[in-house]
Amino acid sequence: MPAAVPVSYYLILSAILFGLGVAGFLFRRNIITVFMSIELMLNAVNLSFIAFSYQLRQVDGHIFAFFVMVVAAAEAAVGLAIILTVFKNRSTLAIDDVSSLNN
Amino acid sequence: MQDQQLWLIPALPLVGFLINGLLGRRFPKALVNVVALGSVLFSFAWVLKTFNALGGLETAHVERYFSWIQSGSLDIGFDLSVDRLTAVMLLVVTGIGSLIHIYATGYMSHEGGYYRFFAYLNLFMFFMLTLVLGNNFLVMFVGWEGVGLCSYLLIGFYTLKKSAGDAAKKAFIVNRIGDFGFALAMFLMVVNFGSLDFQKVFAAVKPMPVEQTAGLLTAIALLLFVGATGKSAQVPLYVWLPDAMEGPTPVSALIHAATMVTAGVYMTARSAVIFQHSPMAMDVVAIVGVITAVMAATIGITQFDIKKVFAYSTVSQLGYMFIACGVGAFSAGIYHVVTHAFFKALLFLGAGSVIHALGGEQDLRHMGGLWKKIPITFGVLACAWVAISGVPPFAGFYSKDEILLAAHHHAPWMYWVGVVTAGMTAFYVSRAIFMCFFGDYRGHHHPHESPVSMWGPLAVLALLSLAGGMYFKVPHYLEPMFPAAEGHHDETLVMISVAAGLLGIGIAALLYVVRPGLPDTIAAAFGPVYKLVYNKYFVDEIYDAAIVNPLVGTSRSFLWRVMDAGIIDGIVNGTGFAAKTIGGGLRLLQSGNIRSYAAWVTAGCVLVLLAIGVVAGGVR
Amino acid sequence: MDAFLFFLFAAIAVACGINLVLQTHPISSALSLIGVMGSLAVLYLLLGAEFMAAAQLIVYAGAIMVLFIFVIMLLNAGAERSKSTSLLAKALGIPALLAFLGVIGFLIQALLPNTELVKFGAFTGGTAQAIGRKLFTEYLLPFEVTSVLILIAILGAVVLARKEI
Numbered sequence: 001m002p003a004a005v006p007v008s009y010y011l012i013l014s015a016i017l018f019g020l021g022v023a024g025f026l027f028r029r030n031i032i033t034v035f036m037s038i039e040l041m042l043n044a045v046n047l048s049f050i051a052f053s054y055q056l057r058q059v060d061g062h063i064f065a066f067f068v069m070v071v072a073a074a075e076a077a078v079g080l081a082i083i084l085t086v087f088k089n090r091s092t093l094a095i096d097d098v099s100s101l102n103n
Numbered sequence: 104m105q106d107q108q109l110w111l112i113p114a115l116p117l118v119g120f121l122i123n124g125l126l127g128r129r130f131p132k133a134l135v136n137v138v139a140l141g142s143v144l145f146s147f148a149w150v151l152k153t154f155n156a157l158g159g160l161e162t163a164h165v166e167r168y169f170s171w172i173q174s175g176s177l178d179i180g181f182d183l184s185v186d187r188l189t190a191v192m193l194l195v196v197t198g199i200g201s202l203i204h205i206y207a208t209g210y211m212s213h214e215g216g217y218y219r220f221f222a223y224l225n226l227f228m229f230f231m232l233t234l235v236l237g238n239n240f241l242v243m244f245v246g247w248e249g250v251g252l253c254s255y256l257l258i259g260f261y262t263l264k265k266s267a268g269d270a271a272k273k274a275f276i277v278n279r280i281g282d283f284g285f286a287l288a289m290f291l292m293v294v295n296f297g298s299l300d301f302q303k304v305f306a307a308v309k310p311m312p313v314e315q316t317a318g319l320l321t322a323i324a325l326l327l328f329v330g331a332t333g334k335s336a337q338v339p340l341y342v343w344l345p346d347a348m349e350g351p352t353p354v355s356a357l358i359h360a361a362t363m364v365t366a367g368v369y370m371t372a373r374s375a376v377i378f379q380h381s382p383m384a385m386d387v388v389a390i391v392g393v394i395t396a397v398m399a400a401t402i403g404i405t406q407f408d409i410k411k412v413f414a415y416s417t418v419s420q421l422g423y424m425f426i427a428c429g430v431g432a433f434s435a436g437i438y439h440v441v442t443h444a445f446f447k448a449l450l451f452l453g454a455g456s457v458i459h460a461l462g463g464e465q466d467l468r469h470m471g472g473l474w475k476k477i478p479i480t481f482g483v484l485a486c487a488w489v490a491i492s493g494v495p496p497f498a499g500f501y502s503k504d505e506i507l508l509a510a511h512h513h514a515p516w517m518y519w520v521g522v523v524t525a526g527m528t529a530f531y532v533s534r535a536i537f538m539c540f541f542g543d544y545r546g547h548h549h550p551h552e553s554p555v556s557m558w559g560p561l562a563v564l565a566l567l568s569l570a571g572g573m574y575f576k577v578p579h580y581l582e583p584m585f586p587a588a589e590g591h592h593d594e595t596l597v598m599i600s601v602a603a604g605l606l607g608i609g610i611a612a613l614l615y616v617v618r619p620g621l622p623d624t625i626a627a628a629f630g631p632v633y634k635l636v637y638n639k640y641f642v643d644e645i646y647d648a649a650i651v652n653p654l655v656g657t658s659r660s661f662l663w664r665v666m667d668a669g670i671i672d673g674i675v676n677g678t679g680f681a682a683k684t685i686g687g688g689l690r691l692l693q694s695g696n697i698r699s700y701a702a703w704v705t706a707g708c709v710l711v712l713l714a715i716g717v718v719a720g721g722v723r
Numbered sequence: 724m725d726a727f728l729f730f731l732f733a734a735i736a737v738a739c740g741i742n743l744v745l746q747t748h749p750i751s752s753a754l755s756l757i758g759v760m761g762s763l764a765v766l767y768l769l770l771g772a773e774f775m776a777a778a779q780l781i782v783y784a785g786a787i788m789v790l791f792i793f794v795i796m797l798l799n800a801g802a803e804r805s806k807s808t809s810l811l812a813k814a815l816g817i818p819a820l821l822a823f824l825g826v827i828g829f830l831i832q833a834l835l836p837n838t839e840l841v842k843f844g845a846f847t848g849g850t851a852q853a854i855g856r857k858l859f860t861e862y863l864l865p866f867e868v869t870s871v872l873i874l875i876a877i878l879g880a881v882v883l884a885r886k887e888i
């Protein structure tokens with residue numbers, strides 16, 4: 001085993017996690033899980049921000065990640081409120097049943 | 104020289120047009136009058152003020168407002184200018200325009216669309232003043248097209264009459280042919296001189312040699328003249344003007360007698376430098392003028408509609424003006440523009456007064472003996488009559504005299520044709536006057552004299568017709584621009600033309616007062632010739648057969664059925680059908696299922712990434 | 724040691740991520756996500772981002788995930804009834820996903836062939852002091868805008884949670 005791994009490994013890990021987030025988004029039916037998949041994707045992107053920050057020896061990447069985190073928090077607040085409202089009105093969390101867009 | 108705010112002169116009628124056109128429907132008639140008359144009178148006042156401030160106008164006074172079209176080295180500005188030629192035209196347009204506006208308040212008082220009429224009239228004033236004031240050919244062209252538009256709108260003013268609509272269309276289309284020539288002339292100027300400014304173009308033309316054979320300047324001059332034949336109703340494009348009498352009479356007086364139709368003469372005089380460099384173009388102008396003058400005069404003799412008589416008279420007189428331009432006596436042409444504006448506006452307005460008195464009757468055969476019933480109208484019409492007949496010392500005598508002398512100096516045969524035409528002119532105007540005012544009344548309507556708002560302007564115009572020629576020495580005023588033609592003042596020639604005019608009056612008196620039965624006998628004796636002339640040489644029919652019908656036929660059978668219905672509609676419908684079919688296919692993708700949308704987004708991202716990879720790989 | 728830590732926590736993160744996708748019960752997914760976030764915090768630390776590691780734990784694993792679990796509990800969300808997921812999503816999604824990973828991996832290797840080796844302590848710019856300095860000087864305006872964003876989010880949540888909607 002090498003003593004250290006290059007930054008590109010972190011980037012590949014980030015890509016894998018992002019892909020998992022996309023998969024969750026595509027295949028899960030529960031609206032809350034879908035939402036968590038989005039959070040997973042955001043985390044994956046954060047990881048690559050911080051990896052690049054290490055590579056370039058600059059702190060700006062951290063700042064970006066920080067902003068992503070803030071936006072994610074705001075998004076979670078509003079998103080969960082929407083989920084609550086949808087559930088109150090339709091008594092379901094299955095995303096396929098929420099298809100008013102169709103026709 | 105300081106700024107004179109020349110733009111106010113055309114802008115005021117424009118404001119009047121906007122107010123009346125947009126809000127006039129709700130205005131009472133008095134308010135419409137105030138706006139329309141106020142703007143024109145103010146414009147007239149501003150013209151006077153400007154001349155007062157500018158003094159002698161030895162050189163042109165140019166005002167630049169903004170750069171209008173800039174393309175490469177071509178820079179066309181919205182420039183207005185005043186010189187002596189413009190000054191004469193401005194006074195005629197605003198002065199007579201004001202009088203006719205006043206007259207129209209009386210004449211149109213019983214008509215519907217009152218506000219619309221005055222809005223159009225003001226719009227016409229705006230464009231006409233732009234035409235006259237413009238300092239380059241393009242600004243002039245704006246006015247040129249604008250007055251054509253207003254002419255169209257006003258000829259077709261009685262929208263419920265089909266004949267009015269047809270006449271309006273005819274005027275518009277025939278004018279297009281002329282405008283085509285004007286536009287081509289402008290293109291040639293831009294290409295060869297790189298500018299449309301009067302000063303620059305003429306400065307470029309001046310050093311060029313006089314063209315003995317056809318060349319660039321001949322082409323420009325002839326194309327400009329094509330424009331002039333359209334606007335000023337010369338052979339072969341004169342056919343629209345007699346039909347234009349479908350419009351209200353004040354319109355006939357203002358647009359189709361006094362101002363707009365003289366725009367071609369103004370333009371020719373303005374481009375005098377170009378014409379003077381091409382003797383060939385000058386000859387064409389003069390000969391077209393002669394043909395028009397004779398032909399229209401002969402037709403005028405046979406017509407029975409009082410407005411048609413005066414319309415052909417206008418065409419004939421315009422021919423005179425072009426004879427003047429063609430023989431190089433531009434100042435005499437403008438002189439005739441001015442005097443003609445006086446007496447022809449008066450003739451039309453007087454005829455309008457007669458028509459008004461008779462409740463719309465225009466046929467001379469149903470008039471007669473009116474001098475007792477509408478004496479004021481008879482009085483003013485008599486003034487116009489002696490003026491147009493060339494009786495000294497009234498207005499028409501002076502200008503006609505100048506033209507005929509210049510024609511004699513150029514080519515004696517033109518003089519003799521001109522004299523004969525002058526005789527015919529005197530004859531047909533006298534004929535109209537005698538048929539209208541003398542003999543027994545042959546109509547049924549009870550005639551009544553016109554209100555003061557109508558005969559007031561008529562009185563002013565009558566005064567101008569009588570004294571205008573003597574008082575306004577236009578050629579002398581224009582001498583700095585158009586040097587007086589050499590040639591002596593030959594008393595014999597003057598006597599001959601005056602005699603021709605008096606002879607015309609005398610024959611008319613003989614035929615229509617002393618021996619009223621004689622004209623019919625003569626007409627019967629010259630049967631076929633009379634028929635030919637009475638039907639205006641069948642020019643309209645020839646045009647219909649040669650141009651209009653083939654065009655209409657081609658449009659119907661080919662352009663409509665094949666091009667429009669087949670190809671163009673086919674393309675349009677095919678596009679719709681294709682979009683519908685493809686959309687129907689794509690509709691299946693719109694499942695409303697969020698995750699299938701997300702799958703598409705993912706697939707798209709992959710494609711974008713692939714593209715980036717290809718590009719990045721290519722860069723490396 | 725650095726490599727060992729990376730592989731260990733990368734493996735945990737990927738395993739938890741797979742678990743997140745495969746589990747049918749949302750509460751299991753949520754716990755898996757917390758695992759991912761925790762291991763990511765360790766990786767941040769390895770990359771010298773000590774402030775971000777702390778924030779990751781406090782904000783994400785602490786606050787946001789608590790909110791998630793709270794909502795799951797509140798709605799009493801049970802396991803998904805296994806119904807066939809969209810055929811189109813599967814047919815298009817899985818190949819697209821694999822292609823995505825392949826392309827990304829290729830691009831990373833092709834465009835960044837020799838990246839630096841990650842050694843703990845080699846980059847010390849990620850302290851709270853350094854981030855604070857940046858945040859309140861260069862990035863002051865975005866920071867303030869963020870506060871407005873959060874305010875709007877609070878208002879939105881309040882409006883949405885009212886009874887009438």
